[in-house]
Amino acid sequence: MTDLATVRLTVNGTPREGRCAPRKLLVDFLREDLALTGTHVGCEHGVCGACTILVDGEAARSCLMLAVQADGARLTTVEGLMTDGALHPLQEAFRDHHGLQCGFCTPGMLLTALDLLRVKPEPSAADIREGLSAVLCRCTGYHGIVKAVQAAAPILRARAEQQSRP
Amino acid sequence: MKPPRFEYHAPRSVDEAVDLLGRYGGDAKVLAGGQSLMPMLNFRLTRPAALVDVNRIAALAYVREDDGMVAFGAMTRQRTIEFSPEVARRLPLLREATRWVGHLPIRSRGTIGGSIAHADPSAEYPAVLTALEGEVVAQGPRGRRTLRAAELFETYLTTRLAPDELLVEVRLPAMPAGAGHAFEEFARRHGDFAIVGIAAMVVRDGARCRTARLATAGAGPVPLRLRAAEEILERDGLGDAAIAAAAARAAELVQPDSDVHASADYRRHLTGVLTARALTRAVERAR
Numbered sequence: 001m002t003d004l005a006t007v008r009l010t011v012n013g014t015p016r017e018g019r020c021a022p023r024k025l026l027v028d029f030l031r032e033d034l035a036l037t038g039t040h041v042g043c044e045h046g047v048c049g050a051c052t053i054l055v056d057g058e059a060a061r062s063c064l065m066l067a068v069q070a071d072g073a074r075l076t077t078v079e080g081l082m083t084d085g086a087l088h089p090l091q092e093a094f095r096d097h098h099g100l101q102c103g104f105c106t107p108g109m110l111l112t113a114l115d116l117l118r119v120k121p122e123p124s125a126a127d128i129r130e131g132l133s134a135v136l137c138r139c140t141g142y143h144g145i146v147k148a149v150q151a152a153a154p155i156l157r158a159r160a161e162q163q164s165r166p
Numbered sequence: 167m168k169p170p171r172f173e174y175h176a177p178r179s180v181d182e183a184v185d186l187l188g189r190y191g192g193d194a195k196v197l198a199g200g201q202s203l204m205p206m207l208n209f210r211l212t213r214p215a216a217l218v219d220v221n222r223i224a225a226l227a228y229v230r231e232d233d234g235m236v237a238f239g240a241m242t243r244q245r246t247i248e249f250s251p252e253v254a255r256r257l258p259l260l261r262e263a264t265r266w267v268g269h270l271p272i273r274s275r276g277t278i279g280g281s282i283a284h285a286d287p288s289a290e291y292p293a294v295l296t297a298l299e300g301e302v303v304a305q306g307p308r309g310r311r312t313l314r315a316a317e318l319f320e321t322y323l324t325t326r327l328a329p330d331e332l333l334v335e336v337r338l339p340a341m342p343a344g345a346g347h348a349f350e351e352f353a354r355r356h357g358d359f360a361i362v363g364i365a366a367m368v369v370r371d372g373a374r375c376r377t378a379r380l381a382t383a384g385a386g387p388v389p390l391r392l393r394a395a396e397e398i399l400e401r402d403g404l405g406d407a408a409i410a411a412a413a414a415r416a417a418e419l420v421q422p423d424s425d426v427h428a429s430a431d432y433r434r435h436l437t438g439v440l441t442a443r444a445l446t447r448a449v450e451r452a453r
Contacts, residue, residue, distance in 0.1 A: 069221060133269065
């Protein structure tokens with residue numbers, strides 16, 4: 001039996017630490033060891049995208065990483081999107097445009113869309129569809145989700161501009 | 167499911183990684199980007215005694231130009247390749263193929279070395295390596311050696327790398343100025359593995375074709391260079407009739423298998439259709 005490893009990382013701006021077996025998946029570490037259950041476990045083989053989080057700012061599948069691999073990393077999960085009790089503009093857009101029904105895929109959709117909008121701040125509808133094909137939704141047929149991401153794009157651009165101003 | 171138990175090592179240097187691989191004598195797996203190995207572990211399709219995680223070897227992530235070649239450290243992420251200005255300039259075929267590799271969140275982790283060493287017959291990078299006559303550098307206990315694309319791939323998911331060798335670098339000749347290129351692929355959903363993919367490059371010389379390159383993904387156990395189809399273009403030029411003849415020849419050259427995703431006949435048909443599409447686009451882009 002392999003010894004437990006210590007994992008120290010920053011999640012949503014807060015330093016966290018835990019001990020786990022090397023075979024523990026990052027998504028299970030987040031949910032079971034750090035009690036952050038917003039990140040969902042779907043297929044466990046990288047297809048459904050429900051477990052997508054940001055690792056050092058880039059969207060990645062947390063079911064395809066070991067927790068020990070995230071030692072020293074900065075993670076963002078769905079729990080980190082709200083500020084001061086207010087929803088993130090992308091979350092607001094999902095609510096306003098009926099971008100979710102059961103909500104199972106939503107954390108993965110949100111983090112995937114955030115990464116997409118950072119890489120492509122002015123995406124076409126086709127860009128959004130291609131980007132969101134990384135996450136499977138079985139309820140909404142994607143129309144509401146695409147609309148939400150489209151609506152959030154200018155808001156996030158304005159926000160980024162504001163933040164970059166001295 | 168969850169991965170089975172294994173001993174976990176995260177070496178900081180290539181030498182250390184090669185030592186570890188030698189110590190386990192073929193019972194260790196190299197963990198690169200993990201986008202194929204982790205699903206196999208989660209499904210318990212593989213049960214290695216140890217994982218040698220090479221993600222902490224900083225010296226394995228780079229893109230540099232080197233005497234007409236572009237050299238990639240094996241751990242260079244597909245995402246880095248997608249957004250690299252150097253790749254866009256020197257290897258636009260690789261850049262275009264990268265957009266077909268899974269999805270952006272997969273490319274954040276997936277690596278060029280991992281994709282090639284995994285040797286999935288449907289994967290895009292082995293086809294590009296084959297089309298561009300690239301090579302890989304492997305390091306083992308007896309030092310480094312270079313393997314050409316044509317000698318690297320043995321069969322499904324199998325390369326000629328030894329169990330104690332680590333793929334450390336991928337080298338692709340920079341595409342000639344003015345070369346036209348295209349990567350065409352058909353999959354049932356965007357981001358899925360290709361049922362068939364075609365990598366194409368043509369170098370024009372007026373109405374003539376100086377060089378044509380064609381390689382497949384998904385049309386057999388290993389990426390296949392379609393030399394006899396290339397020769398048609400190099401002999402007859404880049405007109406519509408030559409493209410149609412090359413595409414028909416391409417479909418004859420492949421030996422696909424049937425599986426749950428597609429029949430052999432369908433793959434053969436797709437090879438012809440996609441070769442014609444890829445060549446048409448590549449010729450439009452060639453200067």
